[in-house]
Amino acid sequence: MASESDDWGFETRAVRVGHHRTAEGEHGEPIFPTSSYVFESAAQAAARFGGSEPGNIYSRFTNPTVRIFEERLATLEGGARAVAFASGMSAILATCMSLLKSGDHVVASKAIFGTTTILFQNYLGRFGVDTTFVPLTDYAAWQQAIRPNTKLLFIETPSNPLTEVADIPRLAELAHKSGALLVVDNCFCTPALQLPLKLGADLVIHSATKYLDGQGRCVGGAVVGDAERVGKDVFGFLRTCGPTMSPFNAWVFLKGLETLSLRMKAHSANALALAQWLEQQPKVQRVYYPGLASHPQHALATRQQSGFGGIVSFELKGGKDAAWKLIDATQLISITANLGDTKSTITHPATTTHGRLTPEQRGEAGIGDGLIRVSVGLEDIEDLKRDLAGVR
């Protein structure tokens, strides 16, 4: 259905879409803390349950505040539908449960969120869904891993923590040639910097916990895509199984979307400045940031993204001791594994997010003992540099 908002720019849609003002004339979006909805008659109740009349039934799957967030995120990603979830992980689970069955096969990037790897290996594996993990940018390996029963290709780009960038159109073509779908976890870029659906992907996943909130307050997630798969299949899983986003959290996230574009520009500018500075420091071996000319996929990132995002990783000379020393010397940057906050955070992947891998697996994944990941926040860049002065 066409509406005037289709012509609006990204920033306008981020601020305006989804709020259908009530008779109270409220300017701000309302929070609806109600578990159920009242019908005018038994016939209306029957029509709502039967699906012949649209409208609210029960907040496990319909809530007006959650719907504002869903409509707003869907238009920003360029999808027909978004369905909100209680967390990013439940959004990924819902995607798999609604689109896969026993005997199906998934090909996933090796460089995805650690918990997503465990979901594929330990949980889906138990129900007869096999997953093959391949290096994100090795397209021959993707091609080789695809089988007749492959249903999903799953990636994050840029990857965590090494910020490798995958060619989304190329992987979409590979998937579609084999009758599979490409799923992109768009956590690092958000729709403000990258539109995977426009590049050929079929579904976008979000951990709203990260940049969509952007201020480290709530846990939430979403799936975005077409009306059939997301509007029917993924929504059907939510309705039946109930990993529901609360209206309070939805309100926080939709407020986050209003400033998303501004924040992502500011995160990207701060991150680029920090990455360029780090590259010149004597104790830094290597810096990983798609905005640097030295990044192996800098040209691809420039083509595919409208900004380079807020995550910078770097390898310190001196291994783990040097890395821990630098982390422990920070006064301002928070030592926490979360990312996508206005507050900068610092992590040592080898002993935290990737600590469950064997040293060989870490070596293969390129996670060195001296590697440090910084989620660059919105503080003054000079204060961030001063906090990392140990690299000089």
Ligand SMILES: *Cc1c(COP(=O)(O)O)cnc(C)c1O
């Ligand atoms: C955090 C994260 C998730 C999981 O989201 P939760 O909201 O923590 O459940 C999934 N993918 C990526 C890339 C993440 O960073």
